[in-house]
Amino acid sequence: MYALVDGNNFYVSCERIFRPALNGRPVIVLSNNDGCAIARSNEAKALGITMGMPWFQIRTQMPHAGVVALSANFGLYGDISNRMMSLAAGLGPEQEIYSIDESFVGLAGVRDVTARARRVRERIHQWIGIPCGIGIGQTKTLAKLANHVAKTAERKPGSYPAELAQVANLAALHASDFDAVLAATDLGEVWGIGRRIAEQLRGAGLSTALDVARLRPAMVRSRWNVTLEKTVRELQGLSCIAFEDVPPAKKEIASTRSFGRPVTRLEDLIEAVTEFASRAGEKLRRQNGHAGKVLTFVHTSPHRREDPQYSRSVVVPLRRPTADTGLLVQAAVAGMRQIYRPGYKMAKAGVHLLELQDAAIGQAELALDEGGADGGHLVTAVDQLNARYGRGTVQIASAGTAGVRRQWVMRQDLKTPHYTTSWKELPLVRA
DNA sequence: TCTGGGGTCCTAGGACCC
DNA sequence: TCTGGGGTCCTAGGACCC
Numbered sequence: 001m002y003a004l005v006d007g008n009n010f011y012v013s014c015e016r017i018f019r020p021a022l023n024g025r026p027v028i029v030l031s032n033n034d035g036c037a038i039a040r041s042n043e044a045k046a047l048g049i050t051m052g053m054p055w056f057q058i059r060t061q062m063p064h065a066g067v068v069a070l071s072a073n074f075g076l077y078g079d080i081s082n083r084m085m086s087l088a089a090g091l092g093p094e095q096e097i098y099s100i101d102e103s104f105v106g107l108a109g110v111r112d113v114t115a116r117a118r119r120v121r122e123r124i125h126q127w128i129g130i131p132c133g134i135g136i137g138q139t140k141t142l143a144k145l146a147n148h149v150a151k152t153a154e155r156k157p158g159s160y161p162a163e164l165a166q167v168a169n170l171a172a173l174h175a176s177d178f179d180a181v182l183a184a185t186d187l188g189e190v191w192g193i194g195r196r197i198a199e200q201l202r203g204a205g206l207s208t209a210l211d212v213a214r215l216r217p218a219m220v221r222s223r224w225n226v227t228l229e230k231t232v233r234e235l236q237g238l239s240c241i242a243f244e245d246v247p248p249a250k251k252e253i254a255s256t257r258s259f260g261r262p263v264t265r266l267e268d269l270i271e272a273v274t275e276f277a278s279r280a281g282e283k284l285r286r287q288n289g290h291a292g293k294v295l296t297f298v299h300t301s302p303h304r305r306e307d308p309q310y311s312r313s314v315v316v317p318l319r320r321p322t323a324d325t326g327l328l329v330q331a332a333v334a335g336m337r338q339i340y341r342p343g344y345k346m347a348k349a350g351v352h353l354l355e356l357q358d359a360a361i362g363q364a365e366l367a368l369d370e371g372g373a374d375g376g377h378l379v380t381a382v383d384q385l386n387a388r389y390g391r392g393t394v395q396i397a398s399a400g401t402a403g404v405r406r407q408w409v410m411r412q413d414l415k416t417p418h419y420t421t422s423w424k425e426l427p428l429v430r431a
Numbered sequence: 432t433c434t435g436g437g438g439t440c441c442t443a444g445g446a447c448c449c
Numbered sequence: 450t451c452t453g454g455g456g457t458c459c460t461a462g463g464a465c466c467c
Binding site for chain 3: 350
Binding site: 098099100101102191192193194195196197227311312313314315 | 440441442443445446447448449
């Protein structure tokens with residue numbers, strides 16, 4: 001049996017901790033470049049603001065709705081997340097941190113599960129200030145579904161039985177009540193069923209989670225695929241999706257960004273890609289890995305249909321796996337030179353590090369090599385300086401010089417302070 | 432008249448998740 | 450004027466190799 005603990009409208013809730021005046025108002029948090037809504041308060045949802053809706057549309061369509069928009073402040077959200085996760089862990093013997101605002105908790109041996117979940121929920125609310133929903137079920141997919149029920153029952157009274165609000169334990173329901181809950185849930189809400197598959201299922205005459213749960217797994221496998229078959233079995237109470245106590249090693253590391261304005265010059269793209277490769281390299285060293293290949297891509301904006309479109313990517317193999325920023329940057333820049341075409345308004349570029357392996361694998365060879373393939377002491381010192389004094393304190397020369405306005409950086413005009421992670425930005429309390 | 436088969440790599444794109 | 454970033458897995462066609 002599993003629980004899923006999930007912060008409500010997480011980014012918005014984080015912002016509200018430090019600005020209680022935002023309670024009760026329609027609040028949204030915007031993506032990079034202040035492009036579109038990536039988190040919405042209940043009030044914002046009620047206005048019809050959807051996930052991913054562009055900010056310029058919201059602004060023009062509802063100028064008098066009093067929507068408060070904030071630039072994303074991921075430093076703050078990550079810190080609040082850590083605090084929430086450590087309290088959620090108290091619900092059971094094992095925890096899988098699934099995303100910034102969600103964790104699964106294994107419940108083997110836990111007694112009075114529902115009452116205990118209510119206490120954990122209350123504690124997270126009081127100690128951290130984040131409201132959350134807790135769903136409990138026989139499998140991870142059912143725990144996710146239960147979590148949806150817990151939140152929806154609270155937000156839309158009448159949608160589900162009131163006692164399922166905030167904490168919903170599907171494992172404690174009688175079979176007929178359990179079926180009724182699944183029958184009241186649209187199949188599109190099921191974890192693993194996205195837009196396309198939902199369409200196909202509806203085309204086959206299905207509409208609710210209960211309809212999906214009653215499909216024959218073998219038929220689903222032959223008509224769709226093994227992934228959807230697992231989802232069906234999970235709805236039927238058979239665990240197919242592993243509980244990942246320790247996060248598996250990453251297979252890819254990406255650093256990509258949309259530009260604040262269109263970019264046409266090669267030198268600007270090289271500057272951008274230099275920074276992306278450096279950032280990706282930091283992440284790589286943090287997980288003690290080496291990369292075998294570097295993928296570089298660039299493309300125009302698919303939203304600007306009237307502009308000529310261009311999209312290219314290229315993989316540059318490294319002579320041997322490395323975490324040395326200098327070599328990663330060199331490969332990324334070589335890739336950008338190869339795919340660049342003048343005359344296009346580029347909207348986004350990025351770097352992916354591929355074929356990751358543990359740094360220890362190449363160790364014997366590295367020992368013979370001065371500095372080591374991770375660049376040795378120099379790179380470590382640079383990482384430490386950047387962690388202590390702020391990103392970009394020390395960087396590779398082609399990443400652009402301080403003082404010169406970099407054309408490609410993103411816009412973030414509506415950002416709140418790093419209340420909890422920067423001494424300079426601590427909140428002030430009036431006596 | 433008649434033109435193999437198997438393997439790998441790269442690029443591109445689609446599906447899902449948060 | 451203005452549409453995110455970071456992941457995983459899968460598929461398909463073309464280039465290239467033997």
